[in-house]
Amino acid sequence: MSFTTFGEFLAMGxxxxxxxxxxxxxxxVLAGNYVSARHARRYTLRVLAQRQRREAIRQSxxxxxxxxxEA
Amino acid sequence: MNWTFFHKLGSPRWFYDLATRWQxxxxxASLLLLGTGVFWGLVFAPADYQQGNSxxxxxxxxxxxxxAQSCYLMMAVAxxxxxxxxxxxxxxxxxxxxxxxxxxxFLALFTGAVWxxxxxxxxxxxxxxxxxxxxxxFLYMGLIALRSALEDKDLVAKASxxxxxxxxxxxxIIKYSVEWWNTLHQPxxxxxxxxxxxxxxxxxxxxxxxxGIYCYFAVLIFMRMRTEILExxxxxxxxxxxxxxxxxxxxx
Amino acid sequence: xxxxxxxxxxxxxWCIIRHDMRLAFRHRQSLFNPLTFFVMVIVLFPLGVxxxxxxxxxxxxxLVWVAVLLSMMLSxxxxxxxxxxxxxxEQLSVCAQPFYLIVLAKQLAHWLLSALPLILLTPxxxxxxxLDAAHLGVLMVSLLLGTPIIGLIGGIGAALTVSxxxxxxxxxxxxxxxxxxxxxxxxxxxxxxxxxxxxxxHLAFLGAMLALSIxxxxxxxxxxxxxxxxx
Numbered sequence: 001m002s003f004t005t006f007g008e009f010l011a012m013g014x015x016x017x018x019x020x021x022x023x024x025x026x027x028x029v030l031a032g033n034y035v036s037a038r039h040a041r042r043y044t045l046r047v048l049a050q051r052q053r054r055e056a057i058r059q060s061x062x063x064x065x066x067x068x069x070e071a
Numbered sequence: 072m073n074w075t076f077f078h079k080l081g082s083p084r085w086f087y088d089l090a091t092r093w094q095x096x097x098x099x100a101s102l103l104l105l106g107t108g109v110f111w112g113l114v115f116a117p118a119d120y121q122q123g124n125s126x127x128x129x130x131x132x133x134x135x136x137x138x139a140q141s142c143y144l145m146m147a148v149a150x151x152x153x154x155x156x157x158x159x160x161x162x163x164x165x166x167x168x169x170x171x172x173x174x175x176x177f178l179a180l181f182t183g184a185v186w187x188x189x190x191x192x193x194x195x196x197x198x199x200x201x202x203x204x205x206x207x208x209f210l211y212m213g214l215i216a217l218r219s220a221l222e223d224k225d226l227v228a229k230a231s232x233x234x235x236x237x238x239x240x241x242x243x244i245i246k247y248s249v250e251w252w253n254t255l256h257q258p259x260x261x262x263x264x265x266x267x268x269x270x271x272x273x274x275x276x277x278x279x280x281x282x283g284i285y286c287y288f289a290v291l292i293f294m295r296m297r298t299e300i301l302e303x304x305x306x307x308x309x310x311x312x313x314x315x316x317x318x319x320x321x322x323x
Numbered sequence: 324x325x326x327x328x329x330x331x332x333x334x335x336x337w338c339i340i341r342h343d344m345r346l347a348f349r350h351r352q353s354l355f356n357p358l359t360f361f362v363m364v365i366v367l368f369p370l371g372v373x374x375x376x377x378x379x380x381x382x383x384x385x386l387v388w389v390a391v392l393l394s395m396m397l398s399x400x401x402x403x404x405x406x407x408x409x410x411x412x413e414q415l416s417v418c419a420q421p422f423y424l425i426v427l428a429k430q431l432a433h434w435l436l437s438a439l440p441l442i443l444l445t446p447x448x449x450x451x452x453x454l455d456a457a458h459l460g461v462l463m464v465s466l467l468l469g470t471p472i473i474g475l476i477g478g479i480g481a482a483l484t485v486s487x488x489x490x491x492x493x494x495x496x497x498x499x500x501x502x503x504x505x506x507x508x509x510x511x512x513x514x515x516x517x518x519x520x521x522x523x524x525h526l527a528f529l530g531a532m533l534a535l536s537i538x539x540x541x542x543x544x545x546x547x548x549x550x551x552x553x554x
Contacts, residue, residue: 001114001115002114002115002116002117002118002124003114009113009114012123012124012125012127013118013123013124014123014124015123015124015125015189016124018125018128018185018186018188018189019113019124019125019127019128021185022128022131022132022181022182022185022186023109023113023131025178025181025182026131026135026178026182029174029175029177029178030178030287032174033170033171033174033291034290034291034294036170037291037294037295037298038294040295040298041294041297041298041301044298044301044302045301045314045317048301048302048305048310048314049314049315049317051305052311052314052315
């Protein structure tokens with residue numbers, strides 16, 4: 001252990017601002033990448049699902065009209 | 072050379088399945104490694120004789136700097152593969168890697184600047200290594216801008232590949248700039264042939280962080296590539312089945 | 324384009340150079356714009372920073388170099404745009420001569436039209452910036468070596484964005500980072516001369532980069548043009 005108290009740990013021998021600024025921004029950027037990737041995936045899935053549903057509805061309409069015109 | 076593996080890599084579906092299976096393990100490994108590295112570096116590693124505790128920033132700065140450069144090299148290789156063998160997976164990799172590489176480069180610059188203040192007394196200095204890293208950030212941003220400006224997917228793939236290959240001339244300049252010019256920046260911590268100048272209590276957590284960040288990079292890349300594959304292969308049966316199977320709004 | 328002499332390789336390249344120059348001279352105004360921009364950018368610095376010789380003399384080399392860089396960026400989208408839009412570029416890409424050499428010929432014409440005037444104007448501007456005549460020679464040589472490099476790398480950027488309507492700003496974004504080594508060695512040579520240090524190293528580096536660009540850049544440019552035309 002390089003520090004004896006938690007207070008010392010936070011202060012980092014006077015360099016606390018620099019160290020915690022770095023690790024804070026670092027965590028934010030790295031975590032942000034994960035969140036952004038996850039969000040992109042969910043968005044894509046939602047859009048694709050919507051398109052597929054719309055396509056399915058359109059297809060069943062076409063089928064219905066074809067079977068009506070045959071009947 | 073196992074050509075079967077190479078050809079399988081070109082199949083989006085095969086890659087999607089592989090990435091889906093490996094992702095959770097890589098995530099667990101990366102969180103474990105990064106967590107251990109950060110904790111060790113912040114709490115257990117001894118303070119540097121000259122720099123004091125600001126030295127601990129090294130555990131973020133060096134891994135991100137290494138990743139920033141190797142990500143660009145990976146994109147260059149992918150670009151070459153895409154141009155020569157016309158694999159669309161290569162372009163999918165570049166699409167996924169560019170934003171991650173850009174943010175990691177930014178992080179390297181930011182942590183380097185903040186580390187510089189207590190160490191050298193200045194937030195920024197225009198020496199070769201820092202400047203070349205800044206140029207690397209511009210190269211990433213240029214690539215992202217080009218990709219968003221062009222419409223046709225084939226053109227985007229070829230143009231990106233050409234741009235990345237041309238820009239990869241910059242990477243050797245960064246790597247050897249410390250030897251070419253007298254600069255303020257420290258020489259490389261890890262040399263392939265020599266033992267590092269730091270004691271093990273200092274460089275082992277650094278190594279753990281480097282491996283950890285590569286694992287995390289793989290997780291991010293896999294996530295983005297899988298999303299990109301779903302988008303591009305949306306007309307295939309397997310994607311349509313997959314989309315149907317997902318509940319609306321959910322995603323893993 | 325004249326048919327005469329176009330059968331040999333050099334004849335064809337000379338045709339292209341003459342053709343580009345003739346087209347450019349028909350729109351003479353567009354030749355003066357980058358020149359005017361060049362002068363204006365340089366004038367901005369004494370006005371915006373300081374007119375003192377103590378600031379301007381050491382900064383002169385860098386100011387000239389940056390102004391040259393920015394002016395060349397402006398004229399880059401003229402390199403391929405016109406020929407792309409009227410279909411000439413496609414014709415050139417399928418003709419008997421290697422596309423690589425055609426690109427090189429167009430780059431030469433472009434350098435003559437956009438970079439050479441800037442270089443010729445440099446002595447006047449350097450005097451306005453209080454740069455000693457002794458160092459002016461080094462500046463001129465560095466520009467002569469460096470501006471073709473900028474043009475060649477810029478050509479890659481112009482080719483990548485040829486299919487876009489207003490690719491000008493994007494070209495600068497792509498090309499400027501790649502030309503930073505040229506700027507460093509170009510301005511650095513004059514700075515070395517100001518300090519009384521030898522300049523051969525800097526100029527040799529510029530020469531090496533020029534050799535590399537002449538051989539490799541047109542490859543990338545031609546590939547990017549083909550990709551842009553088939554898209």
